[in-house]
Amino acid sequence: MxxxxxxxxxxxxxxxxxxxxxxxxxxxxxxxxxxxxxxxxxxxxxxxxxxxxxxxxxxxxxxxxxxxxxxxxxxxxxxxxxxxxxxxxxxxxxxxxxxxxxxxxxxxxxxxxxxxxxxxxxxxxxxxxxxxxxxxIEGCRVTEAVKEGEGLKISTTRGTLHGKHLIYxxxxxxxxxxxxxxxxxxxxxxxxxxxxxxxxxxxxxxxxxxxxxxxxxxxxxxxxxxxxxxxxxxxxxxxxxxxxxxxxxxxxxxxxxxxxxxxxxxxxxxxxxxxxxxxxxxxxxxxxxxxxxxxxxxxxxxxxxxxxxxxxxxxxxxxxxxxxxxxxxxxxxxxxxxxVKENVDVIKHLVVDSFTVEKLNALADLERDEGKVVSYDGNQLAMYKDVHGKTHILESKCTHLYCTLVWNHEEKSWDCPCHGSRFGIDGDVLTAPAVKGLKNLAAKQEDEPLD
Ligand SMILES: Cc1cc2nc3c(=O)[nH]c(=O)nc-3n(C[C@H](O)[C@H](O)[C@H](O)COP(=O)(O)OP(=O)(O)OC[C@H]3O[C@@H](n4cnc5c(N)ncnc54)[C@H](O)[C@@H]3O)c2cc1C
Missing domain, CATH: 3.30.9.10 (D-Amino Acid Oxidase, subunit A, domain 2)
Structure with missing residues (x-):
């Protein structure tokens, strides 16, 4: 609230x-x-x-x-x-x-x-x-609402709700x-x-x-x-x-x-x-x-x-x-x-292991508490090095309509200049319209394309 x-x-x-x-x-x-x-x-x-x-x-x-x-x-x-x-x-x-x-x-x-x-x-x-x-109900994000008879079936991050009306x-x-x-x-x-x-x-x-x-x-x-x-x-x-x-x-x-x-x-x-x-x-x-x-x-x-x-x-x-x-x-x-929405340019099959993180760190030349979008191997990555020296690497395109995100130093967030979605340093959605978080590339290796 x-x-x-x-x-x-x-x-x-x-x-x-x-x-x-x-x-x-x-x-x-x-x-x-x-x-x-x-x-x-x-x-x-x-x-x-x-x-x-x-x-x-x-x-x-x-x-x-x-x-x-x-x-x-x-x-x-x-x-x-x-x-x-x-x-x-x-x-x-x-x-x-x-x-x-x-x-x-x-x-x-x-x-x-x-x-x-x-x-x-x-x-x-x-x-x-x-x-x-x-x-x-707090900590609960609505992700979709579809017609269900006269009412609505509302999907949320904490389960499904059924209702007559939905106000966003x-x-x-x-x-x-x-x-x-x-x-x-x-x-x-x-x-x-x-x-x-x-x-x-x-x-x-x-x-x-x-x-x-x-x-x-x-x-x-x-x-x-x-x-x-x-x-x-x-x-x-x-x-x-x-x-x-x-x-x-x-x-x-x-x-x-x-x-x-x-x-x-x-x-x-x-x-x-x-x-x-x-x-x-x-x-x-x-x-x-x-x-x-x-x-x-x-x-x-x-x-x-x-x-x-x-x-x-x-x-x-x-x-x-x-x-x-x-x-x-x-x-x-x-x-x-x-x-206008930017072209969809998603990261495919990128694996960021600890060796790559080091290499990326050197490439990006990040100070502590600094974030920037970095090009690597044909991919654009959103990188932030926190005050303890840990690097957080996320996909750099907003999950809403794929605009490139911009680092917001004051709020420690990745902001979308197109429609205003905002993401935390670990990729969580902070502000709509995005409903899906950013893939955290350093934490987990993903085999499937990010969409
Ligand atoms: C610096 C500043 C000063 C301002 N000063 C004034 C002023 O003096 N007077 C004035 O009238 N207005 C002012 N405004 C504008 C005003 O503050 C905003 O218009 C207003 O607070 C917006 O309220 P809201 O409830 O629509 O959105 P918010 O307060 O942003 O609330 C939206 C809520 O929806 C939740 N949410 C988002 N997505 C989902 C989802 N998918 N599922 C479930 N929940 C979701 C969010 O977590 C949040 O809790 C100011 C704005 C700014 C930035």
């Missing part, structure tokens, strides 16, 4: 999104933008209601948010964003001062936002779910399906800072840079932390993720008096092709299989809306947001045309 991105989120609760209302008006029309604004208000209210009805202690606090432009170009974008938001029915107004103290050309306040501790909230919901008769609330649905061509995986970096002067801003904040910075304060056990984030990039595009943290710290230190970095982490999110999430029946699957994905950096709100939309569809056969979030909608996907 909480293993995925929800354990790495910064949990701003907003009624505006990474896809701004002016863009939604442009691409989907004013009615849909207004519906999206209604949905956002709905989600904020559902969260507020859950916190109070189930007495969930999750540091839920109302906040205002501030958007600010750092130059004239950004100001134009901000103006257009504000105009679109107002048309959609979201209140935004210009104010004189930036509460974050960062010099800017314009500041806009958006009242009625909130923040919480995401895992405390999820834990509260989980307790209520179990109390109401629900059951949780797995950030991106696993296996091979169209959602992987409509969503692109990105990483974002976050830090919890202690400030020397103790001046912790009590609001939510965002600049208007292309990969924007986001700010808020959270109090844990009486200690305040300033949580900042940014430096987003497409998964696998950056080799040294340490540099992303360095850039983030360097940027924030221009404006804030940092005493120390208390915590830092990065996590993954999915950017949908047309800017809105995909919530509803998963195309190409039995009609009782659903997905909820493409949340961008707004999964607290869209996850809540997925719960409302999918429970409506299943229990009542309808939902006000059915069309808006339909995964079958046809919208431009040109932006992702480069996301």
């Amino acid at each position: 909480g293993f995925g991105t929800t354990g790495g989120t910064t949990a701003h609760l907003n009624n505006f999104f990474d896809t701004s209302y002016d863009k939604v008006i442009n691409d989907f029309g004013l009615d849909k933008a207004r519906l999206l604004a209604d949905a956002a208000r709905d989600a904020l209210e559902i969260i507020r209601h859950n916190v109070s009805a189930y007495d969930i202690e999750c540091d839920h606090e109302p906040r205002s948010a501030y958007l600010f432009s750092l130059d004239d170009e950004q100001e134009k974008e901000l103006d257009s964003l504000v105009e679109g938001s107002r048309k959609a029915g979201i209140e935004m107004h210009e104010v004189a001062e930036n509460p974050f103290g960062i010099p800017c050309t314009k500041v806009v306040e958006i009242p009625g936002q909130a923040q919480f501790h995401p895992l405390k909230y999820v834990k509260g919901l989980l307790t209520e779910f179990i109390h109401s008769g629900g059951m949780i 609330a797995t950030h991106i649905p696993p296996g091979r399906n169209i959602m992987h061509f409509r969503n692109a995986p990105y990483r974002s970096y976050a830090m919890a800072l202690k400030l020397r002067n103790g001046a912790y801003p009590r609001t939510l904040g965002y600049d208007m840079l292309e990969a924007y910075h986001y700010y808020r304060t959270h109090e844990v056990d009486g200690e305040e932390y300033f949580i900042v984030g940014g430096e987003d990039h497409k998964t696998g595009d950056v080799e040294n993720s340490d540099e992303c943290f360095q850039r983030l710290e360097e940027y924030v230190s221009r404006y804030f008096d940092i005493e120390r970095v208390a915590y830092k982490w990065s996590s993954q999110y999915y950017e949908p092709a047309d800017g809105l999430p995909y919530i509803g029946p998963l195309p190409g699957n039995p009609s009782n299989v659903y997905c909820a994905t493409g949340y961008s950096g707004n999964g607290m709100i869209f996850g809540t809306l997925a719960a409302k939309t999918l429970s409506g569809l299943i229990a009542d056969g309808d939902s006000p947001y059915k069309e808006l979030f339909s995964p079958s909608r046809v919208k431009p996907v040109a932006a992702f045309s480069q996301m």
